[in-house]
Amino acid sequence: MRAAATTPFAILGMLRMAPKSGYALRRALADAAGQFWGESYGQIYPALRSLARRGWARRRTERSTGARRDGERAGRRVRHVYEITPKGEEALTRWLAEPPRIAPPRHELLLKIYLGDRDTVDAPAAWVRRLLLDETNRLRHVRRMKEALPRGTHAHRSLRHWLMALDFVDRQSEAAIAWCQRSMATLDLMQEAAARRRTAAQRRTPME
Amino acid sequence: MRAAATTPFAILGMLRMAPKSGYALRRALADAAGQFWGESYGQIYPALRSLARRGWARRRTERSTGARRDGERAGRRVRHVYEITPKGEEALTRWLAEPPRIAPPRHELLLKIYLGDRDTVDAPAAWVRRLLLDETNRLRHVRRMKEALPRGTHAHRSLRHWLMALDFVDRQSEAAIAWCQRSMATLDLMQEAAARRRTAAQRRTPME
DNA sequence: CCATACATGTAAAGGGTTACATGATTAA
DNA sequence: TTAATCATGTAACCCTTTACATGTATGG
Numbered sequence: 260m261r262a263a264a265t266t267p268f269a270i271l272g273m274l275r276m277a278p279k280s281g282y283a284l285r286r287a288l289a290d291a292a293g294q295f296w297g298e299s300y301g302q303i304y305p306a307l308r309s310l311a312r313r314g315w316a317r318r319r320t321e322r323s324t325g326a327r328r329d330g331e332r333a334g335r336r337v338r339h340v341y342e343i344t345p346k347g348e349e350a351l352t353r354w355l356a357e358p359p360r361i362a363p364p365r366h367e368l369l370l371k372i373y374l375g376d377r378d379t380v381d382a383p384a385a386w387v388r389r390l391l392l393d394e395t396n397r398l399r400h401v402r403r404m405k406e407a408l409p410r411g412t413h414a415h416r417s418l419r420h421w422l423m424a425l426d427f428v429d430r431q432s433e434a435a436i437a438w439c440q441r442s443m444a445t446l447d448l449m450q451e452a453a454a455r456r457r458t459a460a461q462r463r464t465p466m467e
Numbered sequence: 468m469r470a471a472a473t474t475p476f477a478i479l480g481m482l483r484m485a486p487k488s489g490y491a492l493r494r495a496l497a498d499a500a501g502q503f504w505g506e507s508y509g510q511i512y513p514a515l516r517s518l519a520r521r522g523w524a525r526r527r528t529e530r531s532t533g534a535r536r537d538g539e540r541a542g543r544r545v546r547h548v549y550e551i552t553p554k555g556e557e558a559l560t561r562w563l564a565e566p567p568r569i570a571p572p573r574h575e576l577l578l579k580i581y582l583g584d585r586d587t588v589d590a591p592a593a594w595v596r597r598l599l600l601d602e603t604n605r606l607r608h609v610r611r612m613k614e615a616l617p618r619g620t621h622a623h624r625s626l627r628h629w630l631m632a633l634d635f636v637d638r639q640s641e642a643a644i645a646w647c648q649r650s651m652a653t654l655d656l657m658q659e660a661a662a663r664r665r666t667a668a669q670r671r672t673p674m675e
Numbered sequence: 676c677c678a679t680a681c682a683t684g685t686a687a688a689g690g691g692t693t694a695c696a697t698g699a700t701t702a703a
Numbered sequence: 704t705t706a707a708t709c710a711t712g713t714a715a716c717c718c719t720t721t722a723c724a725t726g727t728a729t730g731g
Binding site: 265268269272273275291292293294295296297299351352355356358359360361362363364365366367368369370371372373374375376377379382385386389417419420421423424426427428430431433434435437438441442445449 | 473476477480481483499500501502503504505507559560563564566567568569570571572573574575576577578579580581582583584585587590593594597625627628629631632634635636638639641642643645646649650653657
């Protein structure tokens with residue numbers, strides 16, 4: 260049996276909270292779930308149309324009211340707002356009951372570190388430094404979200420779910436940071452060892 | 468610019484350690500790097516042929532010597548052993564110097580938890596229990612690997628790289644386990660709350 | 676003799692990323 | 704007026720998974 264796409268259900272899940280346009284959808288998804296689920300426009304727009312075809316979402320076209328240069332009443336800009344249908348809600352509920360698929364691990368940084376040789380550790384060291392930075396920022400971001408959440412003006416319909424997911428990211432991030440710090444020390448040692456080996460080799464076969 | 472496939476380089480990296488057949492390759496990859504990099508046969512065989520076409524690997528056909536029923540000298544089973552070429556080594560070195568790509572996060576369990584509603588927490592609870600089991604096993608496995616590594620008969624050419632990668636997995640696993648334990652408690656509370664809500668609703672509109 | 680591991684592949688189908696393309700609105 | 708943000712999409716290309724298909728060698 261072929262694995263069903265999860266993108267349409269991620270979209271349905273967001274639409275269930277409130278109707279949205281494709282653009283707003285991506286923003287909402289990135290803001291709320293971006294730390295554990297990423298989608299690009301290239302998936303969202305086709306998926307929305309396919310949801311509409313399947314009768315799981317309804318499309319409503321709106322016109323902008325905004326600043327007019329000319330004398331027109333309505334704006335020229337169109338916005339396609341999608342809302343979930345009862346059939347869509349059923350499909351979403353069914354999907355939510357199925358066990359999540361676990362993706363095979365794909366960590367290119369670790370692969371490169373594993374496959375790399377001991378004489379070229381400068382590049383890996385830079386990558387780890389970069390990861391440390393990214394994860395530190397991510398952790399700060401997630402912590403801010405967790406704090407802001409309970410006091411937010413429009414409290415989320417299922418706050419505890421969200422906190423639970425964010426907590427996972429928080430812990431993963433913490434672990435990654437600790438690993439980066441330890442690994443940077445190891446890489447430093449390896450760098451020094453490589454330098455010593457180079458010096459020794461040079462002494463044996465001196466330049467010019 | 469389109470992202471280059473990483474699969475051929477993962478293969479080249481393994482071939483650089485020693486020539487291997489497709490089957491042996493998958494095993495070696497799964498054994499050594501399976502915790503952070505997974506490949507399936509469906510990718511490996513086509514990738515090997517493409518590597519041979521590009522001149523990055525050479526294919527050698529071997530015949531089995533094994534148990535013979537009939538009178539034949541050589542076995543009937545063919546084995547295609549691939550070895551890396553100098554051109555392949557260059558390509559691998561170039562690839563290893565490039566910064567690793569970071570995949571957009573895709574954690575279906577977290578997405579389902581986030582999108583789920585507060586009255587159906589039984590399924591998520593089961594998934595988290597399952598994850599706890601899996602991660603506990605994974606951690607045990609990784610710890611055993613880390614311990615066995617330095618004392619291994621054929622010590623790996625770059626042991627520290629491997630340990631570093633495994634250490635990442637170790638820490639991620641630990642974090643996941645802690646999260647599972649905490650989340651199971653939360654889900655229990657939510658389950659009870661849902662049960663209370665159901666009872667209250669039943670009291671208002673009693674059955675029969 | 677039977678189960679398990681060894682061994683090599685193909686084909687279909689779908690998922691997903693990335694680059695390209697275009698324009699409107701709004702705040703500074 | 705300029706930059707940023709809002710907004711909607713297409714197309715190509717590639718990766719990847721999954722199912723299918725077939726048979727050998729070996730140990731118990």
